[in-house]
Amino acid sequence: MGAVRERAPALVSGNSTRLLLLFALLPLGAFFTVLWFGPMFYTLVMSFFTDPLGSAQFTGFGNYLDVLTGDTFPFYLWNSVLFAVSTTVLSLVVGLGFSLVVNEQLRGRQGLRTLMIVPYLLPTVVVVFLWTLMLDQNLGLLNQALVEMGIISSPIAFFSTPGLAMPSVITASVWKWGSFAFFIILANLQAIPDAYYERAQVQGASPWQQFRDITFPNLRGAILLILLVRGIWMFNKFDIIWLTTRGGPINLTTTLPIRVYDLAIRSGAFGSATALSGIMFAILAVTGVLYFTVMEPEAEVKD
C-alpha cells in the first residue's frame, strides 16, 4: 500500500496521464449514470405522482401512505423476511456442515467440491424444472416415497398447498444457493493453520472442543458475511418464487419483489409500484449501511 501511495504523484502528472484517467473513469461514470442513478432517480420522482405515466398528478407521500397503510404490506414484508431468513440460515447450515466434511481427509473430496459448484451454476429455470418434477403431485419422487412409506394417504401438490408452498420454494432455493455458503466457508477453513489443531490435540481437546474454540471463532467473519449478503440477495429474489408459485397460493409466497412486479407489470399501477420500490430502496440502504459499518468491505481499497 505504501508503495502505491508514494508513487502516485509520478502517475498523476502529465497530460497523457490525465487523459488516461478520464478515459478510464468516463465509462464508469456513464454506466452508473445511465443504468443506475438515472433509473433510480426516475423511480423516486414517479413515486410522488398518481398515475405517473398517464395523467400524472403530484401527490406527495400519498403513494407511500397507500402502500404502508394497506392491509397487505405487513404480510408481504413478513413473507420476504421469512423467505430471506429461512433460506439464508438453512444455506448456512448446509454449507457449514458440508464444508467441514470436505475439509477433512475424505476419499473423493475433490469430486464433492466440483459437485457443489453444479447447482450454483445451473440456471434458476433449470432448478425450477427439477423441483417442480421432484415435488410433482402425480409423478414426483417425494410424493411416491411418502405414499409408499404410508406417511401420507394421497399425493400432495406441494407448490400450491398453503403451508407447504413456502417450505417448497425454500428447499429449492437452498439446493441452488447453499453452495455459496459452502465455498466461502471452505476457503476460510483452509486458511486456519493446522498447527492450531495439532496443539489442541496435544493438550487433549476433543473434536467438539476443537470446533468450538478454534474452528468457529475463525469462521465468524465469513458467517456474518453470508448472513448479511446472502440475506439481502434472498430478500431481493424474484425468479425462483415467481416461476414456482407466481406468489400463490392466496399470496402466501408473495414477497416484496413479487408485489412490485405485480403492481407495475401486471396492473400497470406505477405509482404504487415505484413507492414500494422506494420503500425497498430504504430497507436495502439501511442494510447496506449496516454492512459497511460491520464488515468495512471498502477497507480493501487502497488510495
Add this chain to the structure above:
Amino acid sequence: MFENRTGGPGGLVSSRTQRRVRRVALYLTALIVTAFIVTPLYVMIIVSLQSPETLFSGGELTLFSTELSLSNFRTLVTETATPRYLLNSFIITAGVVLVSTVLAVVSGYGLARFSFRGKTTTARLILFSYMFSPIVLAIPLYIIFFNLGLLNSHLAAIFSISAIAAPFSIWLMWQYFQNIPVTYEESAWTSGATRWRTIRDVVLPLARPGYVSVAIFAFSVAWNDYTMVKIVLSEQALYPITLGSSLFLDQLNIGWGEQMAAAVVMSIPPFLVALFLQNYLLQGFNLGHE
C-alpha cells in the same frame, strides 16, 4: 481438559469413540448432501433420455431404464423454438460478457491506479449496487427503454443484464489491479515504452486471470438471467432459452421429457465452465468475499 466436559457422567465417552463417531458422522453427512444434490440431477438426465412411451410405462416415472433415446431432444429442435432461444441466449450472453468485461477492465484499472477524492464513496456505491434488487431496477429501465424505443431488443436485454453483472465485475477487477505491483509498468516506461503500449503489453497480460474470472462471472449472470429479460423482452422470437423454456411449464403439449431435455441443454454451457474453469470461478468467490 477434556475429561471434565464431554460425554455425560464421568466422561465415559473416550476420545477414541468420539473420533469414530466423528468419522461416521462425516461420511453420513457426505452421503446425505450428495444424495440431496445428485438425485434431482439424475432424475433430470434419466427423464430427458427416455421416450414418453418408456417414461410412463409403469404408471410411475421410470427411473432405471436401458432403453434410452434422444427423441425428446429431437422434439425440442423440430417442434419448439429452442434453437432460436439458444441462439438468442448466445447473443445476449456474448453482449453482456463483452460490455461487463471491458467496462470492468477499464474502470478497474482507473480506480486502482489513480488517486482521486471520493474513492471510498465510489467503492460503497459499487458494492451497494451489487446488493441492490434487480426487479426494482428493472421497472424504471422498462419505462426508459420503452420511451427510447429500445424495449424488446437484444440491446435492452444486454444493457439491463450488464447493469446487474457489472458492479461485481468492476469490484473484482479493481481488487485484481491493486494486487499487481505498479513497478512492472514503471520499468516499462523507463525503458521508453509509451503509456498505451505498456497497458497493451504489460498490464493486460498480467491481468488475464482477473478478466477471465470477470468474464466467467458475467457469463453465468447472463446465461442464468430470467428477471431482466422477462421485463424488457415481450416478443417470443427474442427470448433467451431461460425465458423461452419457462413457457414450457404451461404448455400442455410439452411433457416432462422435453422439459428435462431443455434443462439438460441449458445446463451444458455452465457445466463446461465448471469443469474446465473451476479455479477461475473459485477465485471470484475468494476475491469478492473475504
